Amino acid sequence: MLRDKVRTAEYLSVNEIYESLQGEGFLVGTPSIFIRLQGCNLRCPWCDQPEALNFKEEHLELREILKELESFSAKHVVITGGEPFTQRSLPALVKSLLDRGYSVQIETNGTLWIEELEGLAHRLHLTCSPKAVASFFVHPKVLRYSKELKFVVDQELTEEVLLREEFREFLENGRVVLQPEGNKEEFFKKALDIQRRLLSINFEVRIIPQTHKFLGIP
Numbered sequence: 202m203l204r205d206k207v208r209t210a211e212y213l214s215v216n217e218i219y220e221s222l223q224g225e226g227f228l229v230g231t232p233s234i235f236i237r238l239q240g241c242n243l244r245c246p247w248c249d250q251p252e253a254l255n256f257k258e259e260h261l262e263l264r265e266i267l268k269e270l271e272s273f274s275a276k277h278v279v280i281t282g283g284e285p286f287t288q289r290s291l292p293a294l295v296k297s298l299l300d301r302g303y304s305v306q307i308e309t310n311g312t313l314w315i316e317e318l319e320g321l322a323h324r325l326h327l328t329c330s331p332k333a334v335a336s337f338f339v340h341p342k343v344l345r346y347s348k349e350l351k352f353v354v355d356q357e358l359t360e361e362v363l364l365r366e367e368f369r370e371f372l373e374n375g376r377v378v379l380q381p382e383g384n385k386e387e388f389f390k391k392a393l394d395i396q397r398r399l400l401s402i403n404f405e406v407r408i409i410p411q412t413h414k415f416l417g418i419p
């Protein structure tokens with residue numbers, strides 16, 4: 202019964218909703234409400250949200266989610282996961298948030314796209330974080346609408362990946378962020394090396410750690 206409803210109505214599988222600061226990427230420091238959706242199509246070895254990876258039967262109706270947001274004060278909503286694009290009601294959620302005057306950011310691994318988002322995508326801050334487990338594949342529509350590419354610096358990431366043709370425009374426009382995995386010292390050093398080498402060929406990338414972890418906030 203619930204499955205039938207999910208297919209025809211606006212329901213989403215939610216892991217948690219909470220208020221904090223955006224700790225990562227270009228919008229770091231922005232007071233934000235996080236809607237963490239449940240379920241991901243990938244399995245990154247260092248994923249720091251393992252409890253949000255499995256797909257579950259329980260879903261919340263969109264209006265319940267919107268009601269819960271009223272108890273928070275931030276005006277910026279970050280839809281994260283898991284992988285938000287695994288949920289067919291994502292466009293309905295985005296539209297409802299924009300209609301209520303929120304600024305909306307989606308954090309995605311970039312591998313999936315939902316066509317109904319096309320008319321709304323230019324109004325979003327889309328943050329794409331290409332993943333090694335997906336060979337850094339990014340769907341062309343995600344590339345078209347992303348405001349930033351955020352690469353986790355781990356053992357796998359190389360500057361050859363960053364210099365791929367499909368990412369070139371982001372490098373040229375200074376819209377690439379390097380995020381050392383787990384804020385580990387070895388990956389800070391690696392990020393600095395990559396940053397220096399890219400600068401020598403006139404590409405400026407930013408190194409932005411997971412600042413919320415330094416602050417001890419979620």
Ligand code: SF4
Pocket residue numbers: 241242243244245247248249250254282283284310332
């Ligand atoms: S894509 Fe994100 S949520 Fe999914 S496994 Fe990788 S880090 Fe975790």
